[in-house]
Every structure is written in C-alpha cells, then in structure tokens.
Amino acid sequence: MKYIKEYRDSGLAKNIIKAIKAESKKELALMEVCGTHTMSIFRHGIRSVLPSNISLLSGPGCPVCVTAQQDIDAFVEFARIENVIVTTFGDLMKVPGSGSSLTKEKARGADVKIVYSMFDALQIAKNNQDKEVVFCGVGFETTIPTIAAGILSAKNEEVKNFSVYSANKLTPPALAALMETKGVKIDGFILPGHVSVITGTNAYRATFEKYDIPSVIAGFEPIDILNAVLMLIRQNESNSPALENAYPRAVSDQGNIKAKTIMNQVFEICNTVWRGIGEIPLSGMSLKPEYNQFDAAIKFNMNMPNVPEPKGCACGDILMGLKTPEACALYKKACTPINPVGPCMVSSEGACAAYYRYN
Ligand code: SF4
DSSP states (O other): OOSGGGGGOHHHHHHHHHHHHHHOOSOEEEEEEEHHHHHHHHHTTHHHHSOTTEEEEEEEEOTTTTBOHHHHHHHHHHHHSTTEEEEEOGGGTTOOOSSOOHHHHHHTTOEEEEOSSHHHHHHHHHHOTTSEEEEEEOOOTTTHHHHHHHHHHHHHTTOTTEEEEEOEEOHHHHHHHHHHSTTOOOSEEEEOHHHHHHHOGGGGHHHHHHHOOOEEEOOSSHHHHHHHHHHHHHHHHTTOOOEEESOTTTOOSSOOHHHHHHHHHHEEEEEEEETTTEEEEEEEEEEOGGGGGGBHHHHTTOOOOOOOOOTTOOHHHHHTTSOOGGGSTTBTTTBOSSSOSSHHHHSTTOHHHHHHHHO
C-alpha cells in the first residue's frame, strides 16, 4: 500500500476485524506502549470493534506522563530563578509538580516560553544573551537525537547561555521493567512506530528473547493498528511468540543510524526515575561529561528530592496497565483536563485525557 487513504480503507478494516473475531479465542490483554497509539485507537473507535476477550491497555509511552514529579519540580525551580528563561513543549505547562506548575509560575511572572523544537529554544538563547535559557528535555528515542543535535549546534556556535535538563527516557528498558512488575499481565506489545523508526526492530530483541512476549511494531493508521492486533492474536493462539515489524514502510532492523550516532555522541545511558514506576536501571539518557556546560542540572546544581505522587492519582498504575483511568477515584471528579491532578490527564497523549475525550 502506498497512500494514506489505503490505511484507512473501511473494506480492508472490516476484513481484518472479521479475521480478529474468527481467530480470537483466548482472553488477551494487549498493551499499546505509545500514547500516540492510545489516541489513534480512541479516535478510530478501535476498542469498540474488538471482541470482548481482547482488552487494550495503555502503556508508559507518553513522555510527559512518565516524567517524574521531581523533574517537574526542577522545571518549576528553574522558572523561579532570576534571569532564567524556561523553554518547553506545551504539554508540560500544566503538569502539576508537588507545589506548582509551569503555567502557575508563568502567571506569577516567570519567563516560560513554549517552543515547538529544540532549535527554537536555542534561538531564544541567541536572542537573549543577557539571560540563561533552560530547555526542558522530555522525550524518548524520537526526540533525543534532535536535542543532541541542538546541543552540538550550541557547542559549535559557542552559545554559552543555553542548557538542557535531561529527563529523557529509553523505551526497551521500560518494557523489561513492566515484565518484571508483580501483578502486570500483558499478552503482547503493540510497539511504538515512531520510536522504532529511530531504534530499529533490533532494539527490542533482547527484551523479546528474555521474556518471549509477542511483540509487533505498528504504525498509527487504523489498518496498521488492527493488523498489529491480529498478528498478536495469531501469535498467542498458536503459542508462537515473535518480534514482528508491521511498519516496514518506516522501520528497519537497524533504525536510523545517523540519528543514533548523534544521540550517542552527546548522551550516555543512566538510571532514571519514571513516574509511578520508580527507578528503572539504564533507562535514561544524561549528557556526557564533555557536555557538562550544557547540562542544566550541573550548571544550576539542580537536584530535587523524589516526592510522592499526588494523593489518589493512579497514573503509575495506569502507565503499567494495572488500572484503567475509570478505576481512578479522581477521574472526571477532582481530575479533569481543565483541572488535572496527574499528567495522564494533561498530556494530549495521556490515557486519562484520551478516556475523558473519547470514552
Ligand atoms: Fe491521575 Fe487524574 Fe488520571 Fe486519576 S484521572 S490517574 S488523578 S491523571
């Protein structure tokens, strides 16, 4: 198939749904790891066409949702420092830290600017050389290479008033952590398409081989997702788990080697804390020592303590597939998109926001 409309073809969708219904016998819990998949599944009504023995769980693939409370607190602290401009993607603005949010700090007069790219933030630094500009680095393998490229540009152009606070995360270690978590029951992963464009299929091989978990990389159109569900059902029904790539038009075995090279030039793997999940070994990316001058945590000696999640918020359980948003006591009551308690209600890719909007 060549054109986008072919991936939305209703006749083709009906045939796949028919096959899903005919072949699916077992009770299966399939996790769409990525927040973009969650939104696409809701937008296209995919849950409603699946048989009742197939449930779809939302996973830890929304970068804003998995950002630890202490990192949100760090962003708020940067905003409170005189002569600092905080630059961020818009989704982070309303995420509540333990005492405030970037939106509240901006309302109090802090200089917080929404950017659409790391390079916008770099330009702001060049235009405001009497100020320090901090970029809130929150993302997965899709975003990290661009952040790395921005840091290389800052180094080459000797931009001295620019730094990045890295709360970046890697996807495969989170999947392994889920498989090790007591109570988590996942019969297959719908793996994130855009992360896989960078990582390649091979990045998941170690996790797949260790846990023998059915895994399919999928694109974001309805045919992509339905097809991935069918492939996971077939793997489960035949007891033959496999790591398959159902998104070959964008994902290769090796991934984007150039992007990975740039990423690994600037960043190194570290342990990091995920909201609700806790510290996952070797799942984060911090700046290498030779880029210390661009590391906002070092430049401002920023080291916020870990603090508990907001009382009653079940984001952690939701990100691990242990609960759905409707099982959170605050859902649609104390927590709404206008007045969010946790990040899963804030982010455009968050499971709670998706349930609120579409369910
Ligand atoms: Fe947290 Fe709100 Fe979602 Fe409950 S509904 S888990 S409080 S974000």
